Amino acid sequence: MLFNENNEVIKNVEQKAVLVGINNGKDDISIEDSMEELKELAIAAGAVVLDSIIQNKSKIDPAYFIGKGKVDEIKLICNALDANMVIFNDELSESQIRNLEEKLELTIIDRTTLILDIFASRAKTKEAKLQVEVAQLRYRLPRLIGLGRSLSRTGGGIGTRGPGEQKLELDRRRILDKISDINRQLKEIQKNRKVQRAKRKRNQIPIIALVGYTNAGKSTLMNKFLSLNLQKSEDKKVYSENMLFATLDTYHRRIFLDDKKEFILMDTVGFVSKLPHHLIEAFKATLEEVKEADLLIHVIDSSNKNYDMQRKVTNKVLKELGVLNKPMIYAFNKCDIALDNICYPDKNSISISALTGYGIDKLIDMIKEYLFKDIKKYKMIIPFEKGNIYSVLCDKTKVYNVEYKENGIHLEIDLDTALYNRYKQYIISS
Ligand SMILES: Nc1nc2c(ncn2[C@@H]2O[C@H](COP(=O)(O)OP(=O)(O)OP(=O)(O)O)[C@@H](O)[C@H]2O)c(=O)[nH]1
Ligand SMILES: [Mg+2]
Known part of the structure; x- marks a missing residue:
């Protein structure tokens, strides 16, 4: 769905687009790859892409963005191909859009409008x-x-x-x-979101956020984890699709591991290069949720030749959100179709396939290593007069079993090192 300048939906018209990009040699990726991504964005917005034109130009033309001669050339190409729309790979100013529209007599869309449009329709x-x-x-x-x-x-x-x-x-x-x-x-x-967040915090279940570039396979990985929830099959799968921005909201699901450990997995909206700043701002509240995560799994599409640029773009947005300091595992996904010689940025990297399940066991081991490393199960007795300790423990950790006996409250409970040290006098066995 595309909108005209008055924000009205342009209906029943085939969106036949010609793409235009400027190569100024300053971007992180080659102009060809950037245009390829623009093409995917255009297709995601429902357009048919007829041609892609690149101009090598270090200085932007204030009136037309591209050179004036190039505008004439584009007009000829658009006429020949019967295009009704030109999509630019960068954000344009109002006057540039107006000038181009006047000259080309076609709808002009810039990259920001395109991304906003996809978000609006999804x-x-x-x-x-x-x-x-x-x-x-x-x-x-x-x-x-x-x-x-x-x-x-x-x-x-x-x-x-x-x-x-x-x-x-x-x-x-x-x-x-x-x-x-x-x-x-x-x-x-x-x-309401805050209430939910407080509730999750009270439950003390660790939270993992799936983050990454759009189409990397975050939702597919979420569904893979859900398929492990053998005994809790009521958990709903999330939407995953081979298109940009399939997910626009955060979704939380409880994942139960085989040894009674559990965590909350959070699926999030994907990122893209040149993501409009206003969009990041607007989605900050949703993305704020990533802040409550104990661990991030950064999903990377290792079949995409720009995988490292995508990783960097994602980290840049995460930095802007103030969450780059969290522990992070790089999950190099799609290893079933990965490129050769993938370069791991650090030792917290793993090769997986969310589709086939390859490497998921190892990923779970890494997760356990991060989240449950120093947790052990203990038996303890809390005297009745220390009932407040019992409530603190219920708040802070997982209690498996509670029995009220003559000498106090008997608990079977998980304790990490800090809790163990604080309450070790009440422990009777491990
Ligand atoms: N071959 C292969 N394809 C995969 C794998 N994981 C995901 N895919 C495919 O990649 C496409 C995108 O997957 P999603 O899970 O929707 O990606 P996402 O990261 O959630 O994307 P957004 O929600 O747009 O940010 C889908 O067509 C998946 O089937 C994998 O391990 N191997
Ligand atoms: Mg998704």
Whole structure:
């Protein structure tokens, strides 16, 4: 689904697009790979891609983004191919979009609009929908101001500049009102999220977040773990699909391991290079949840030749979210179709296939090593007058068995080193 400049859905029109990108030699990946990714994004938004044009240019043209001569060339190509849309690989300014639209007489879409559009069409929950809307409005806001400035600069003249400015001010205010209205609604929804989060914290079950580039296989890995939940088959699988941004919300599922250990696994939205800043901002509340994770599993598509760039882009966003300091396992996924000579960034890396199950046992061992390393099961007796210790323990750790006997509360309980040291006088055996 694509939207026109008034945010109305362009219906029943085949989106026949020509892609345009600038090679300034500054990006992390080659322009060809970047254009390939843009093509996937365009397809994900429902467009048919007819051609891809690259211009080598170190300086951006303020009026047209690309060189003026290139605009004429693109016009010829679009006419010949019967395209009705040109998609740019970067974010354009309002005036660039306007100039290009005038000259090419086609719909102009930039990379940011494209990504926002995909998010808008994929968002399922009310929260995700509102978050995308805020990002879209924020994207439009400076463009309105920009337009206002350019009007006054060129001197729209009496009768045009005044009302033009007024209308812009009105649009601007309307957008600002709308943003604060949505933010109010989001706050309400997020209150509930906080309650859920507090509940999870109380349960003291460790949390693992799956993070990574879009299409890396996070949701597939989540489903693989769910298939291990033999005795708890009510757990719902999450949606996984070979398309960009299949997941836009965070999903939590409890995973039970064979030796009574359990953790909560969290599936999250995937990242992409040049992810619009407003989108990261808008999704911060959802992504905040990653902060509560005890461990991150960074899923990497090792069949993609840009896997290392994707890893770096993901780490950059994680840094922006303030979670890069958490313990992290790099899961090099899709090893069934991986490239040769994959380079591991550090020893916390493992090769897996979420699809075939290869390496999952080893991944579980690594998880246990991180999460349950110093936990052992003990039997203890807490005297009745120390009932408060019992409540502290219930809060902090897993209690398997409770019996009230004459001499106190008999517990079968997991203790890590810290809890063991604190309460060792009540331990009767391990
Ligand atoms: N060959 C192969 N394909 C895989 C593997 N893991 C996932 N896939 C495929 O990769 C595609 C993307 O998988 P998802 O699990 O939806 O990816 P994701 O990381 O959740 O993607 P987003 O939700 O978009 O961020 C799907 O077609 C999966 O079947 C794997 O180990 N091997
Ligand atoms: Mg997913």
